[in-house]
Amino acid sequence: MSESLIEGPEAEASLVSARGLDKRFGLTRALQGVEFSARAGEIHAVLGENGAGKSTLMKILAGVIRPDAGELSLGGEAYQPNDPAAAQRAGVAIVHQEPQLCEHLTVSENMSLGAEQTRGGLLDRRAMEQHARRALQELLPDAEAMSIRPEQLLAELGPGPRQLVAIARALASADCRVLILDEPTSSLARSDVEHLFAALRRLRERGLCIVYISHFLEEVMRIADRYTVLRDGAAVGLGEVADATLDEWIRLMVGRDVRDLYPRSEHQSGEVALELDDVWTGAGGPAPLTLRRGEVLGIAGLVGAGRTELLRAVFGLDGVRRGQIRVGAYAGPASPAIRLNQGVGMLSEDRQAEGLAATMSIRDNIILSKLRAFVWPRRARREATRWIEKLDIACRDPDQRVGELSGGNQQKVALARLLRHDVDVLLLDEPTRGIDVASRAQIYGLIDDLASRGRAVLMVSSYLPELFGVCDRIAVMCRGRLGVARPVADLDPESVLHEAAVAS
Amino acid sequence: MRAFIERLLSRPWFGPLGALLAVYLLFAGLRPDTFAHAGNLEMMARQTVVVAICAVGMTLIMIKGGIDLSVGSVVALTTVVVARGLQAGLSPWTAAALGVAAAASCGALNGILVAGLRITPFIVTLGTMSIMRGVAKGLAGEQKIDANAAGLDEWMAILPPEYGFLVVSPGVWLALGLSALAAGALVYTRYGRHIVAIGSNERAARLCGVPVARVTVMTYALAGVLAGMAGVMEFGTLTVGDPTDSLGLELEVIAAVVIGGGSLSGGQGSIAGSLLGALLMTVIKTGCTHVGVPNWVQEILTGVIIVVAVALDRWRQQPRQSSSAH
Numbered sequence: 001m002s003e004s005l006i007e008g009p010e011a012e013a014s015l016v017s018a019r020g021l022d023k024r025f026g027l028t029r030a031l032q033g034v035e036f037s038a039r040a041g042e043i044h045a046v047l048g049e050n051g052a053g054k055s056t057l058m059k060i061l062a063g064v065i066r067p068d069a070g071e072l073s074l075g076g077e078a079y080q081p082n083d084p085a086a087a088q089r090a091g092v093a094i095v096h097q098e099p100q101l102c103e104h105l106t107v108s109e110n111m112s113l114g115a116e117q118t119r120g121g122l123l124d125r126r127a128m129e130q131h132a133r134r135a136l137q138e139l140l141p142d143a144e145a146m147s148i149r150p151e152q153l154l155a156e157l158g159p160g161p162r163q164l165v166a167i168a169r170a171l172a173s174a175d176c177r178v179l180i181l182d183e184p185t186s187s188l189a190r191s192d193v194e195h196l197f198a199a200l201r202r203l204r205e206r207g208l209c210i211v212y213i214s215h216f217l218e219e220v221m222r223i224a225d226r227y228t229v230l231r232d233g234a235a236v237g238l239g240e241v242a243d244a245t246l247d248e249w250i251r252l253m254v255g256r257d258v259r260d261l262y263p264r265s266e267h268q269s270g271e272v273a274l275e276l277d278d279v280w281t282g283a284g285g286p287a288p289l290t291l292r293r294g295e296v297l298g299i300a301g302l303v304g305a306g307r308t309e310l311l312r313a314v315f316g317l318d319g320v321r322r323g324q325i326r327v328g329a330y331a332g333p334a335s336p337a338i339r340l341n342q343g344v345g346m347l348s349e350d351r352q353a354e355g356l357a358a359t360m361s362i363r364d365n366i367i368l369s370k371l372r373a374f375v376w377p378r379r380a381r382r383e384a385t386r387w388i389e390k391l392d393i394a395c396r397d398p399d400q401r402v403g404e405l406s407g408g409n410q411q412k413v414a415l416a417r418l419l420r421h422d423v424d425v426l427l428l429d430e431p432t433r434g435i436d437v438a439s440r441a442q443i444y445g446l447i448d449d450l451a452s453r454g455r456a457v458l459m460v461s462s463y464l465p466e467l468f469g470v471c472d473r474i475a476v477m478c479r480g481r482l483g484v485a486r487p488v489a490d491l492d493p494e495s496v497l498h499e500a501a502v503a504s
Numbered sequence: 505m506r507a508f509i510e511r512l513l514s515r516p517w518f519g520p521l522g523a524l525l526a527v528y529l530l531f532a533g534l535r536p537d538t539f540a541h542a543g544n545l546e547m548m549a550r551q552t553v554v555v556a557i558c559a560v561g562m563t564l565i566m567i568k569g570g571i572d573l574s575v576g577s578v579v580a581l582t583t584v585v586v587a588r589g590l591q592a593g594l595s596p597w598t599a600a601a602l603g604v605a606a607a608a609s610c611g612a613l614n615g616i617l618v619a620g621l622r623i624t625p626f627i628v629t630l631g632t633m634s635i636m637r638g639v640a641k642g643l644a645g646e647q648k649i650d651a652n653a654a655g656l657d658e659w660m661a662i663l664p665p666e667y668g669f670l671v672v673s674p675g676v677w678l679a680l681g682l683s684a685l686a687a688g689a690l691v692y693t694r695y696g697r698h699i700v701a702i703g704s705n706e707r708a709a710r711l712c713g714v715p716v717a718r719v720t721v722m723t724y725a726l727a728g729v730l731a732g733m734a735g736v737m738e739f740g741t742l743t744v745g746d747p748t749d750s751l752g753l754e755l756e757v758i759a760a761v762v763i764g765g766g767s768l769s770g771g772q773g774s775i776a777g778s779l780l781g782a783l784l785m786t787v788i789k790t791g792c793t794h795v796g797v798p799n800w801v802q803e804i805l806t807g808v809i810i811v812v813a814v815a816l817d818r819w820r821q822q823p824r825q826s827s828s829a830h
Contacts, residue, residue, distance in 0.1 A: 317710065337713035348711055355711065357704035359771050368701055369712035371694040417712070 015040040015209045016061065016079070016092070016178050021070035023056050023233075025406065030056040031067070031233045038226075040177070043200060043210045045220040045241065048230035049253050049437065054213050057230065058180050061211070062094035063087030075177070091177035097186060099166035101154055108132035108150035111169045135168045140199045160192025164199065171203075179203065180211045185219060186303065197223050217246055231255050232437070250465075254437070261437070262469030263445050265452045269295040269472070272328075273425050273456035274314065274344070276482075279323035283309040284480015286323065289458075291425070296447060296457040297485055298471035300464060301500045306480040307460040308349055311427045314458075315339050315346040327425065340369055345423035347414055349430040349460070351407065355414045358403030362388065362395055365402050366416045387416040392442065408439025415446065426450065428459040432466060444470055464493045476500050516765035516773070519817055520780035523763075523809070527784060531791030539794045549676045550660055552786045554579065554741070556679045557734035558753065559760040559778040560686045561611075561727030566761050567690070568723050569703040569770025570618060570625035575731050576753035577636035578610045580746065582735020584644045587745025590651035600656060603739070604732030610636055611728015615721035633754065640747035649745035660740040675737045679779075682730065687775035699723060703770030759806070760785060763813040784809065 014037040021034040031053045038044035048054045059065045061072070063081030072079040074090055081087035084094070101110045108129045109116075117124045117131070132150035148161045157165065163184055170179060181200075185193045200210055200223060214220050220227065221241060229237035229252040237252040254261070270293035279287045283306025291297050299307045312318045314325055316334030324331050327342045339346075348355040356365050363384035367375075384398035391412045395405055402413055411431065418426055428447070432440045447470055451457055461467050467474055468488055475485035476499040483499060512518055532540040558575050565572050582603040589599030610632065617628045659675040670677070690696035698719045701709040710716055738749060762768070763784060764777025785806060792802040 315711075335713075336710055337715060340713040346711060348708075354705070354707040357701055357708045357771070359704045360701065364697065364701070365708075368697065368709070368714070371697055373694050375692055375694060375697055377691060 013037075013039050014073075016072070016074050016211075018057070018061070018072050019070055021057065021060060021072075022068045023053075023060065023065070024068055025056075029233055031060075031070075033234055034070070034230065035235045035238075036228055037238075038178070038209050038211055040209050041204055041207045042225040043204055043212050043223055045224035045227040046211060046213045046230065047217070047220065047227055047249055047253060052230040052253070053233040054230055055182065056233075058094060058182055058211065058213060061087070061178070062092055062180055064094070088176075091175050092180070093170035093176050093178070094180040094182065095163070095166045095170050095184065097183040099162050101162060101166055101169075103153070103155040105154060106150065107136075107148060107152050107154060107157070107165055110154055110165060111135060111150075111172060113169075131172070132168070135172045136164065139164060139168050139171065139202070140195060158189075158192070159187040160189060160195065163188065163192070163196060167199065176208065178209045178211065180213075182213050183215065184212070185214065185216060193219070217249055221246070229253055261441050261444060262466075263448050265448055267294050267296070267451045267472055268454070269293065270454060274458065275326040276310075276314070277324040277326070279310070279313065279325060280321040281306060281309040281313045281480065282318065282321065285321070285482075287477070287480070287482035289475065289482060289485065291456045291458050293424070293456045294451055294454045295472045296451045296459060296470055298467040298474040299458070299460045299477055299482070300467055300474055300496050301460075301462075301477035303462060305477045305500065307477050308429055309480075310477070310482070311346060311429050311458070311460055315344065315427055317346075340421060340423070343422075343424035344427065345369075345418040345421055345425070346427040347411075347418060347429060347431055349433060351410050351414060351434075356402045356410055359401060361399045362393070362402055362405070362413055363398040365413050366420055369417055370421050383420070387420060391416050391419075391446075406436070408435035411435050411443065412439065415443065419446075423455070425456045426458070428457060430461055431459060432461070432463070440466075464496060467496075468493065517776040517780055519813065520764050520777050520784060523813065524780050524784045524787065527787050527791065531787065531794060534791075535794045539791060544790070544794075546662070546672055548783070548786045548790050550662075550673050551790070552782050553660065553673075553675045553679045554734045554738050554750075555753070555756055555760055555782045555785070556779055557682055557730050557737065558757040559764075559782050560679075560683050560775055561730035562757045562761050563764070563766060563773050563775050563778045564686060564690075564699060564723050565625075565727050566758075566766045566768065567703045567770060567773045568699045568720065569706065570720070570723070571629065571758065571768065572611075572614060572724065572727055573626065573629040573754045574610065574614060574633040574636050575727070575757055576750040577633050577640065578607045578728065578731040579735040579738050579750040579753055580748065581610065581636050581640035581643070582607045582732050583739040583742060583749055584640045584649060584745040584747050586656070586736060586739045587649040587651040588643060590654055590656075591649065596654040596656050599654075600736045603736050604729060607732025607735055608725055608728040611731065612721060612725040614728070615724030618724065619717040619720040637747070644745055644747040646747065648747075651743075651745060653740065653743040656736065656740045657743050658740070660737055675740065678733065678737070682733065683775050683779055690775065695719065695722070700771060703772075705771075756785065757782075759810050763810060765817055781813075 017037040019035055021031050023031040034053065034057055036057060046054050046057065060067050063084045063086050074092065079090060081090060081092070102113070105113070111132045112128045117127045129150040136148055148157065148165065154162065154165065170176060184196060188196065203210060212224055224241045226240055227244060228235055229249060231253060236255070272290055273293045274291040276287055276289040279285055287310050301307050309318065313320045316336050316339050325334065327344055330342060352358060363380050366384050366387055367380050381398045388395060388398060393409050393412045395409060402410055405413065432443055447457055459471065471488055473485040473487050474491055474496065476483045476496055478500055538544065558579065562572060562575065585606045586599045586603040589602045590596065594602065614629055614632055617623065618625045659678070660673055663670055663673055690699065698709065698714045701712070701714055702716055702719060706716060739745065742749065760781035761773055761778045763781030764774060766773030766778065788805055788809065789802055792805065
């Protein structure tokens with residue numbers, strides 16, 4: 001179906017385009033026959049859920065990875081970048097979600113890194129700083145307002161200014177025609193977003209083609225001219241933003257009626273499993289909370305509101321500033337080992353860096369939290385095989401390295417560990433971040449099943465439809481303060497968003 | 505058959521084993537009469553004992569993601585403590601136990617500093633390397649201490665004929681036994697899996713309730729015990745307590761682990777590989793001496809082998825990683 005998206009006139013108008021792109025990673029087909037086309041002088045949004053293939057497509061355009069099949073063209077000519085440097089020479093630059101800059105260097109050093117100006121063999125600092133100042137001013141006439149000084153250390157800048165430095169660097173490095181921005185606003189404050197948008201509009205007037213990836217659909221509505229929607233590695237929609245609606249985008253992105261995604265059975269809330277009394281974490285407080293067995297309680301809020309800090313404090317990974325955490329009747333000191341003994345388990349939001357040991361096998365990861373003094377590899381393998389079958393984890397065998405699995409399967413391994421531990425209270429931090437729709441549906445089913453069997457689930461998510469689909473009650477966190485948990489039936493997404501953002 | 509070969513190739517000790525065989529056959533071919541002699545084999549085994557025992561401890565530490573630069577100083581300190589003990593009239597077993605205890609405390613100190621102060625192990629053990637060396641010199645009054653070896657030398661001596669059934673010296677058996685214990689512990693015990701988990705991803709280990717600090721202290725202490733036993737064997741060889749002994753031993757030990765597939769970033773390595781690495785270095789040294797290659801060439805050769813071994817290991821692991829990405 002995607003072949004029909006790009007037709008004759010579109011092909012002529014396009015500056016950068018892709019046809020029939022295929023890319024596989026292990027068992028996942030990240031891209032299957034993707035068609036893409038963006039024009040000069042437009043901001044082209046690429047939409048899609050996590051795992052839809054957005055990042056893979058962008059990495060291919062920017063020469064970071066090579067496609068297995070398909071062709072690219074740039075300015076009417078075939079375009080086959082072998083590495084990011086080749087892409088840059090051709091005029092395609094990418095700025096990643098977390099800008100890749102050196103904190104210990106100054107702004108101007110960062111901007112001329114790899115292309116330093118010298119005079120008589122020595123660094124010509126003044127020329128570099130002038131160059132940086134000019135580049136920043138070109139990008140944003142009121143760069144002074146953001147107080148970026150070229151001689152300043154990058155470490156002194158916040159995420160907003162850093163993003164601008166990264167963009168300025170990308171633009172300065174060559175005759176840039178295509179600028180790819182990957183989630184540029186995800187860690188920015190609102191005022192910084194406005195600065196960024198102003199800069200992007202200027203660049204668009206200069207005839208640049210800006211490819212803009214974002215999860216924030218409202219922002220895309222404001223800034224983009226056209227859009228492409230990806231789902232499961234294929235392009236399923238292309239059009240003018242002016243003609244589109246949020247509902248239409250969401251339908252295209254999810255590809256099915258959202259209601260099917262969330263199975264719901266009867267939950268019977270029972271005794272109190274976890275109680276937080278006037279708890280303050282490093283991110284603020286207070287966070288009062290009562291979690292009962294047999295219920296799924298969601299915590300909504302913006303990134304950085306302190307939700308992760310709260311879960312970590314409950315699990316004993318970080319300390320509590322003030323207040324008391326009671327698990328059942330126990331209110332003593334906490335450490336992950338103590339909590340696991342009490343039947344509390346946690347799923348980390350960061351699978352790669354914390355949730356799993358990527359170089360260890362699936363088997364080792366599943367059994368790690370609960371080992372007897374002596375370990376019998378064969379028995380452990382049998383046990384792992386059982387969980388692999390139970391959770392339908394796609395893998396070669398239990399000895400395969402976890403790092404080789406797709407995101408969804410990795411998350412299922414992490415969940416298998418909690419299930420094997422048979423915990424009563426599950427702390428789930430962004431349990432479906434970055435995983436495919438099929439795995440998500442499965443995880444929602446698991447959560448529902450756990451609650452119906454009397455387990456208590458405390459779940460942090462930044463994805464509202466998910467919270468509304470899965471939870472019995474939702475509480476909103478804003479700047480470390482946790483609001484009252486209310487039944488889902490009494491809430492609507494707008495009021496939750498309002499509560500999450502009201503103090504920011 | 506192909507699966508079998510692939511399995512063999514994927515074993516971490518396969519590379520060092522191949523290298524060891526190749527180097528051995530090379531020298532055996534060059535000097536069939538002297539180098540390939542059984543007595544020479546036995547001697548090389550004895551000469552590897554100290555490095556091998558230290559390498560067992562170092563392997564545990566490096567799999568956990570740490571490093572121990574103080575091991576040479578600890579071995580020297582142990583020889584001094586043993587000699588002082590014997591001088592004071594202790595029985596050889598008591599003196600040896602005292603030496604091992606001293607080394608174990610050094611290891612525990614390393615572990616407490618690493619886990620407690622959260623300073624990188626490289627810096628901590630760089631410090632304790634100097635501290636332990638100083639302590640050894642102070643304890644020895646800056647000179648070698650002569651003592652009656654009282655039988656401790658027999659651990660490392662050529663076997664007398666009546667003990668011929670042992671085939672190799674007790675010291676070699678000690679090294680092999682400790683290695684087998686450690687290799688088994690890595691695979692079959694909770695402690696061993698915890699070490700690997702911490703080295704693979706410390707944050708994930710913490711999330712799983714692994715007592716990271718306790719395992720850290722225990723691992724350094726255990727490495728201390730092993731360094732102590734190596735120190736007793738070193739005393740058996742020297743039959744004096746020498747505070748300036750084993751200078752640079754730590755680098756040799758780290759080299760053995762690295763040749764054996766260990767990684768400075770943790771999570772990787774095997775006891776068998778480290779043993780083979782230690783043996784490989786002895787074979788090169790001895791072989792070069794037999795062939796008459798001067799010492800400076802030996803040193804260059806050893807360095808080249810270290811770099812080549814690690815580069816080969818990288819290369820060997822690469823196709824596996826990319827094949828899994830398709």
